[in-house]
Amino acid sequence: MTHSADLRLVDETAVPMLDALFEQSPIGLHLLDTELRVVRINPTTPGAKGMPVDELLGRPAREVYDMIEDEDVEALLTHVLETGEPLREYVLRARLDGDPRHFEATVLRLRGPRGRVLGLAVAVTDVTERERARTRSGVLDAVRAGVGRTLDPTLTGEEFVTAVVPAFADAAIVEVVDAVIRGDDPPLAPLPPDTPLMRTAYRSGSATAPRAHQVGDVHSVPGPTPFTQALTDLRPRVVPLDPAAPWLSADPARAQAITASRAHSLLVVPLTLRDTAIGLISLYRAGPAPAFDAGDQELAAELAAHTALCVDNARRYTREHTVAATVQRQLLPRSPETHTSLEAAYLSVTGVDPGAWYDTIALSSARTALVVGTVAGRALNATAAMGQLRTAVRSLSAFDLPPDELLARLHDTAGQLAAERADLPLGDPLRREALTADCVYAVHDPLTGTCTLATAGRLAPVLVHPDGTVTVPATPAGPRLGTPRDAPFAATEVEVPEGSVLIFTSTPLLTSYLSATSTPLPTSPDRPLQDLCDALVYALPPDLGIGDAAVIVARTRPFPSERCVSWQLAPDPTSVATARHRTAAQLTAWHIDDDTSHETQLIVSELVTNAIRYGSPPLELRLIHDRTLTCEVRDNGDAAPHLHHAGTAEEGGRGLFITSQLAAAWGTRYSSPGKTIWTELTLPDR
Numbered sequence: 001m002t003h004s005a006d007l008r009l010v011d012e013t014a015v016p017m018l019d020a021l022f023e024q025s026p027i028g029l030h031l032l033d034t035e036l037r038v039v040r041i042n043p044t045t046p047g048a049k050g051m052p053v054d055e056l057l058g059r060p061a062r063e064v065y066d067m068i069e070d071e072d073v074e075a076l077l078t079h080v081l082e083t084g085e086p087l088r089e090y091v092l093r094a095r096l097d098g099d100p101r102h103f104e105a106t107v108l109r110l111r112g113p114r115g116r117v118l119g120l121a122v123a124v125t126d127v128t129e130r131e132r133a134r135t136r137s138g139v140l141d142a143v144r145a146g147v148g149r150t151l152d153p154t155l156t157g158e159e160f161v162t163a164v165v166p167a168f169a170d171a172a173i174v175e176v177v178d179a180v181i182r183g184d185d186p187p188l189a190p191l192p193p194d195t196p197l198m199r200t201a202y203r204s205g206s207a208t209a210p211r212a213h214q215v216g217d218v219h220s221v222p223g224p225t226p227f228t229q230a231l232t233d234l235r236p237r238v239v240p241l242d243p244a245a246p247w248l249s250a251d252p253a254r255a256q257a258i259t260a261s262r263a264h265s266l267l268v269v270p271l272t273l274r275d276t277a278i279g280l281i282s283l284y285r286a287g288p289a290p291a292f293d294a295g296d297q298e299l300a301a302e303l304a305a306h307t308a309l310c311v312d313n314a315r316r317y318t319r320e321h322t323v324a325a326t327v328q329r330q331l332l333p334r335s336p337e338t339h340t341s342l343e344a345a346y347l348s349v350t351g352v353d354p355g356a357w358y359d360t361i362a363l364s365s366a367r368t369a370l371v372v373g374t375v376a377g378r379a380l381n382a383t384a385a386m387g388q389l390r391t392a393v394r395s396l397s398a399f400d401l402p403p404d405e406l407l408a409r410l411h412d413t414a415g416q417l418a419a420e421r422a423d424l425p426l427g428d429p430l431r432r433e434a435l436t437a438d439c440v441y442a443v444h445d446p447l448t449g450t451c452t453l454a455t456a457g458r459l460a461p462v463l464v465h466p467d468g469t470v471t472v473p474a475t476p477a478g479p480r481l482g483t484p485r486d487a488p489f490a491a492t493e494v495e496v497p498e499g500s501v502l503i504f505t506s507t508p509l510l511t512s513y514l515s516a517t518s519t520p521l522p523t524s525p526d527r528p529l530q531d532l533c534d535a536l537v538y539a540l541p542p543d544l545g546i547g548d549a550a551v552i553v554a555r556t557r558p559f560p561s562e563r564c565v566s567w568q569l570a571p572d573p574t575s576v577a578t579a580r581h582r583t584a585a586q587l588t589a590w591h592i593d594d595d596t597s598h599e600t601q602l603i604v605s606e607l608v609t610n611a612i613r614y615g616s617p618p619l620e621l622r623l624i625h626d627r628t629l630t631c632e633v634r635d636n637g638d639a640a641p642h643l644h645h646a647g648t649a650e651e652g653g654r655g656l657f658i659t660s661q662l663a664a665a666w667g668t669r670y671s672s673p674g675k676t677i678w679t680e681l682t683l684p685d686r
Contacts, residue, residue: 028103028124031110034117036061036077067094068103080107081120091127100290102131136299139168143303148310151317153181156310157201160281164303168296169283171204171261176271176279176311178218183319186276186312190232194220197279206286210260212253221280222251226268231277236269236301238292241284258284265291269300271308278308278315320379324354327380331387336360336552340626341446342368344554347533353548355382355437356506357390360552361397364667364678366446366559366626369397370552372459373439373481374506385435388417389481393441400669403441403454404491407478410439411456411489414481437481440504444496446559447624451502454491456481459506462514464523466499472515496556499525501532504552513544529555559626563590566622571612579608579621583631590625593684599662600631603679606659607633610677614639628664628680636674 022029022042030041038056041064056064065073071092080087087107094101104127110118142163147156157174165172175197180186187195198218202211213219221227225247226239241264248255258266263284271279281304285292292300336344337360344360355375363369371393375385392413396406417435424431438457445452453461453473457480463471478489496502501523505511517539523532533553565586569575580601587597604621611619615635624630660666663679670676 028122028126030064030122032061032077032120032122034081034119036074036081036120038064039119065094067096068092077107077120077122080109081117084109091131095288100288101126101128103127132295135167136295139164140299140302142167143306147307148313151314153311153314153318154198154200156307156314160303160307161201161203164283165203166205168299169267170206170286170289171209171263171284172202173199173282174201174271174279174307175199175221175282177277180278180311180315181318183315183322186273186278186315189234189270189272189275189277191228191277193223193228196220200279204261206261210257212251212257225250225254226266227251227280227282230268230270231280234270234272234275234277236267236297236304238294238297239266239268240264240291241266262286265289267292267296267300269297269304271304271311273308273312278311281307317379321354324379324383327383328354328357328386331383331390332357333359336554337362337368339366339368341366341557341559342444342554343529343557344368344370344552345529345533347536347551347553348549353382353506353550354379355386356548356550357386358504358506358550358552359390359393360554361394362627363397363443364400364665364669364680365622365630365632365676366564366624368444368554370442370444370461370502370504370554371439372504372506372550372552373437373456374459374550375435375437377433377435381430381433385417385437389414389437389439393439398667400667402491402670403443403452404478404489406441407439407454407456407481407489410441411479411481411485415485418482435482438506439481440475442502442504444502444554444556446556447564449496449498450493451496452491452493454478454489456489458508459504460508460511462503462505462511463494463496464501464503466497466523466525468523470515470517472511498556498558499523500556502552502554502556503536504554506550507548509544510540510549510551513540523555525555529553563625564622566620569608569611569619569621571617571619573609573612575612575619576605576608579604582621583623586623587629592625592629596629596681596683600629600681603631603659603662603681604633606656607631607677607679610656611635611637616674627683629683630678630680632676632678634674634676638670638673638675 022040025042028042031039033039038059038061041056061077062074076087076090079085086109087105090105092103092105094103104125106123108121110121112118143160146163147159149159150156153176157176160174161172177186178196178198181198196218197220199213199215202215221231226237230237241258243259248258261284263286265285267283269281269283270277271281281300283292283300336346339360339362346358353374355377357373359371361369361371373389375382375389377385389410392410393406396409401409414435414437421430421435438459440453440455440459440461442451442453442461453475455475456478458477460472460475463473465471473492473494475492476490479485479487503514536553567579567582569579583601583604584597587600608619608621611633615637617636620634622632622634624632659679662681664682666677666679668675668677
């Protein structure tokens with residue numbers, strides 16, 4: 001057989017094969033001429049279904065593909081025809097007999113042997129199911145990535161409706177059992193009748209869509225309806241929305257909203273976890289959107305399972321946070337103690353960190369300790385550790401320790417608590433949570449006009465001077481409580497003029513902002529301190545990101561000079577009588593009653609006698625008339641006095657014992673050089 005005969009045989013075979021391809025191919029095929037008219041088309045082409053093929057020949061492509069939405073088909077084809085650039089796997093949205101479809105088109109330009117453009121070849125495949133699966137997968141990914149980023153059950157609902165509208169539904173509603181919002185355990189199914197639900201989220205593709213309830217409304221769901229049924233058997237259901245459906249009469253408000261929105265398909269999905277009913281998701285489709293099907297119902301069940309878990313996590317956090325906040329309120333002082341020379345107010349910025357604490361402690365000699373600290377951790381664990389450390393600070397402050405020494409001992413206490421935590425059973429999650437804390441401890445002395453402070457960690461106070469200038473005392477940061485002590489604690493003494501404002505905060509961000517802001521704080525002495533606290537909160541930028549913070553705002557006031565006297569005493573036994581006489585005269589001038597005056601004179605006698613016998617000159621006696629009557633005797637000796645219980649045959653040794661019985665409190669305060677023995681007597685009018 002010759003070569004030409006072979007070619008004729010090939011041609012004779014190719015033509016029937018081409019005919020068979022057009023007749024049998026499951027892919028839509030057709031050829032267009034240079035005028036974009038149909039030259040040949042097969043029956044499976046989307047535009048040819050249900051129509052004789054002969055009726056489509058010669059018709060423009062725009063008429064054959066008039067079901068395509070949102071695309072100019074003729075422009076796409078013209079671009080390929082003019083440029084020769086093929087269009088590959090291009091997805092087009094269409095609608096056939098009211099049913100939305102997706103088609104994937106590939107368009108090639110055809111050229112003859114001499115390069116003449118003959119027309120276009122078009123292959124079209126129905127990829128509706130593939131695109132629906134892709135859309136469902138995208139919705140599932142969006143819900144998994146976007147829902148549950150917060151521990152707020154109401155925000156969780158907002159995250160859900162944002163993820164599914166309009167990608168999966170035209171409108172979405174999330175309703176959660178009201179008790180779950182407050183942190184209570186969700187009820188077992190079936191949900192009792194008239195159980196209140198809160199609408200936590202609503203989103204619609206239409207800005208004018210009507211609503212049966214506003215977000216935040218608390219209401220019960222009338223029944224029987226698909227909503228109550230879903231909360232009973234905990235099963236999702238697809239419901240065609242027929243205006244004549246009898247169940248619509250049970251919930252007129254919802255029925256009116258459904259009718260007005262022209263929704264035609266409803267997918268009700270319960271939010272459930274371990275046979276409990278957490279809430280309900282309602283998804284609607286309206287207008288040209290297809291009705292929900294079995295695949296949509298399966299996807300919605302997965303979306304609801306993830307959302308229910310997120311809502312339950314938020315519920316658990318809410319309950320734990322509520323318990324922690326309740327415990328914290330019991331552990332923290334409700335209001336600052338009143339001090340003659342220091343006016344203080346407590347302030348919580350955006351709520352209270354469960355591990356943060358503040359305190360003002362009255363010390364001897366009209367001094368005041370100011371404490372702010374924060375324990376790392378969350379909820380009850382941080383609150384419990386905070387309570388332990390606050391109690392330890394209060395106990396240590398009774399010993400009149402300098403700030404640096406007090407923090408050193410508090411560091412030891414925190415180390416013991418951390419060691420106890422590390423010895424918990426292996427299965428206890430608290431064992432893996434390190435106990436660390438920051439703390440600042442300061443002592444304000446109005447008689448010297450100074451504030452001595454020390455810090456553990458990054459906390460530092462802000463000092464606002466009477467002229468409005470702001471400074472941060474340069475205090476060396478000691479090691480954080482609960483961490484290895486790699487450096488000593490150091491105390492810093494700063495001058496605090498009368499009328500200054502001290503701000504102690506549990507977050508360094510607030511300290512940095514206050515020290516860097518150019519806006520002066522309105523610290524007028526005539527302005528109420530609570531107004532100053534409010535002004536401080538109002539001035540904070542919303543994007544500062546300080547989170548929760550505990551704050552003490554304290555304003556210094558002058559101590560009345562007439563309520564403090566001191567005398568230098570000679571190291572001679574005759575000074576005892578002199579001290580008694582001067583004390584009696586001063587107490588008379590202060591209108592102190594005779595009983596208190598007599599007790600004070602006796603205490604002065606004993607303290608001056610001890611200072612003469614066992615101390616070193618110079619000697620000084622000081623009386624302070626404040627919330628209590630304070631008597632101090634200072635000398636340069638460093639020998640520590642101790643309480644002695646003298647025997648019945650001993651003539652001496654009872655001085656300090658007598659003093660301790662007469663005074664409400666007494667102690668020793670060391671300084672450089674020397675020491676001060678002090679006592680406090682409660683005044684009758686106090």
